[in-house]
Amino acid sequence: AIEVALWRHAMEKRLRESERRFRTIFENANDEIVYLDPKGTIVDVNKRVLDIFGYTPKEVLGKHISEMPFLTVEATQKAIARFRQTVSGGTVRLVSLEARHKDGHPVYVEASTNLLFEEGGQVQGVLVILRDITERRKQEKERERLIAALRASEEKYRALVNNAGVPIIYYDLEGRIQLINKV
Numbered sequence: 001a002i003e004v005a006l007w008r009h010a011m012e013k014r015l016r017e018s019e020r021r022f023r024t025i026f027e028n029a030n031d032e033i034v035y036l037d038p039k040g041t042i043v044d045v046n047k048r049v050l051d052i053f054g055y056t057p058k059e060v061l062g063k064h065i066s067e068m069p070f071l072t073v074e075a076t077q078k079a080i081a082r083f084r085q086t087v088s089g090g091t092v093r094l095v096s097l098e099a100r101h102k103d104g105h106p107v108y109v110e111a112s113t114n115l116l117f118e119e120g121g122q123v124q125g126v127l128v129i130l131r132d133i134t135e136r137r138k139q140e141k142e143r144e145r146l147i148a149a150l151r152a153s154e155e156k157y158r159a160l161v162n163n164a165g166v167p168i169i170y171y172d173l174e175g176r177i178q179l180i181n182k183v
Contacts, residue, residue, distance in 0.1 A: 056103030
């Protein structure tokens with residue numbers, strides 16, 4: 001009986017230590033981590049939910065993914081579809097979602113999903129990892145804007161040169177012809 005008690009005490013100590021390590025990693029991850037039960041209810045989130053979306057964990061815990069205050073209507077539909085797909089097929093793919101911060105500004109995230117299983121092979125839940133890609137999205141939009149402005153400028157330049165009514169020849173510094181307009 002003493003051996004069993006000592007073994008049990010050692011196992012409980014290892015379990016507490018494992019839980020402490022898990023909680024430390026969970027809370028200090030750079031990405032938001034969301035743990036959903038098999039029905040889609042949020043069981044746990046790390047503190048990054050506050051950093052990314054402006055909501056406290058208490059404001060989202062216990063809610064179904066369809067009730068997330070930070071997801072847009074389109075993002076909610078995508079999230080529900082992804083959840084169902086993950087639970088039925090176990091697929092893991094990245095999906096980009098547009099969300100809203102509590103103060104209203106847009107937040108873009110990339111989400112990946114993973115199934116969590118119990119020892120018997122039953123689905124225990126779904127782990128969702130959200131990465132804030134808002135800055136990357138802003139840079140992409142700025143790049144697209146600059147490319148569009150450059151194309152518009154080139155079109156204006158081309159139209160001006162081709163419709164000038166006088167011959168225009170452009171030479172590079174080595175004397176090679178680079179452009180001749182249509183006159």
